[in-house]
Amino acid sequence: MDKGKFYxxxxxxxxxxxxxxxxxxxxxxxxxxxxxxxxxxLCEREVKADKVIWPITFKV
Incomplete structure (x- = not known):
């Protein structure tokens, strides 16, 4: 076996x-x-959203 191929x-x-x-x-x-x-x-506006990413972490 060729050493170059092995390495x-x-x-x-x-x-x-x-x-x-x-x-x-x-x-x-x-x-x-x-x-x-x-x-x-300082403007406020309500925005409807159809997607939420809610990360939940837990430890065992």
Whole structure:
């Protein structure tokens, strides 16, 4: 077996493992980044919404 292919396979395997470990962190950051609404001025207006995202966390 060629050592170059072996080490290349090891590098790909380690890269995929690292990517798999970082994916939940990236999803958590991405989902929590859209929870802010910026309002400028003193005007008030009621808005009807047909979609609500209500994050619920629990610990065991």
């Amino acid at each position: 290349g396979g090891i590098c790909i395997m380690l890269g995929l493992m690292f990517l798999g470990a970082m994916m939940p962190v990236a999803v958590k950051v991405m989902r929590s980044s859209n929870r802010t609404v910026y309002v400028k001025g």
